[in-house]
Amino acid sequence: MAIPSDMKAMIFAAGRGERMRPLTDTCPKPLLKVRGRPLIVWHILNLVRAGLSDIVINHAHLGHMIEETLGDGSQYGAKLVYSAEGNALETAGGIAKARHLLGDQPFVAIAGDIYCPHFDFSKVRDVLEDNDPWGKPYPAGDRDLGWLYLVKNPAHHPQGDFALANFSITNHGEPRYTFSGIGVYRPELFDTIVAGDSAKLAPILREFADQGKIGGEVYRGDWTDVGTIARLEQLNAPLKAGS
Numbered sequence: 001m002a003i004p005s006d007m008k009a010m011i012f013a014a015g016r017g018e019r020m021r022p023l024t025d026t027c028p029k030p031l032l033k034v035r036g037r038p039l040i041v042w043h044i045l046n047l048v049r050a051g052l053s054d055i056v057i058n059h060a061h062l063g064h065m066i067e068e069t070l071g072d073g074s075q076y077g078a079k080l081v082y083s084a085e086g087n088a089l090e091t092a093g094g095i096a097k098a099r100h101l102l103g104d105q106p107f108v109a110i111a112g113d114i115y116c117p118h119f120d121f122s123k124v125r126d127v128l129e130d131n132d133p134w135g136k137p138y139p140a141g142d143r144d145l146g147w148l149y150l151v152k153n154p155a156h157h158p159q160g161d162f163a164l165a166n167f168s169i170t171n172h173g174e175p176r177y178t179f180s181g182i183g184v185y186r187p188e189l190f191d192t193i194v195a196g197d198s199a200k201l202a203p204i205l206r207e208f209a210d211q212g213k214i215g216g217e218v219y220r221g222d223w224t225d226v227g228t229i230a231r232l233e234q235l236n237a238p239l240k241a242g243s
Helices: 039-049 063-070 090-102 202-210 229-240
Strands: 009-013 054-059 079-084 107-111 146-151 162-165 168-170 176-185 214-218
Touching (some): 009 090, 039 054, 039 063, 039 107, 054 063, 054 090, 063 079, 079 090, 146 162, 146 168, 146 202, 162 214, 202 214
Parallel strands (some): 009 107, 054 079, 146 214
Antiparallel strands (some): 107 176, 146 176, 162 168, 162 176
């Protein structure tokens, strides 16, 4: 069967944004505006448009500003809950701490500092189906534990992160692509992480990719990693020019 309609989403908003200083000294990175709207709000609106209104947001640096700005999410048609981290726990650590909020079903997770205004989140619902194309349940050991959306390598990351072969993520091979920061995960992918511990996501993805447990596809729409002030200014340049 497909993933239930109550699938939840998580947006990562705990990072310090060192490369965006001094802007992030007084504003959390996901609240920086692109084309008149905070980065994180672009995600919330796109998720709600796809029917994914239950959203978990983790935060650390200036997290109170995120809660004050977004509130309970009702202004966007969303239901927001927060997972506060005293110190940022990295991506996988943030998921482990928030697992009690995410439930037992696969969930979609999005980096809070990317700009992808046209991503259709309705497509994420069935990428980790429990049944094969003939309707037969997959054995638990054969199921993908994650599904990653990859993009063409940007100029600042020409080496990419992963290769893709028949919708299976691999650590080796060509061509290589960059992980977009959007993925769908089964909760058990994070079973080895103790809630409250810091843990990076990339080593986990690479480990299970070697086991053939991570699927994926290439997303070819607009996408920007807003990792520097220069990239933020480039995205906002048309507004400054009056376009």
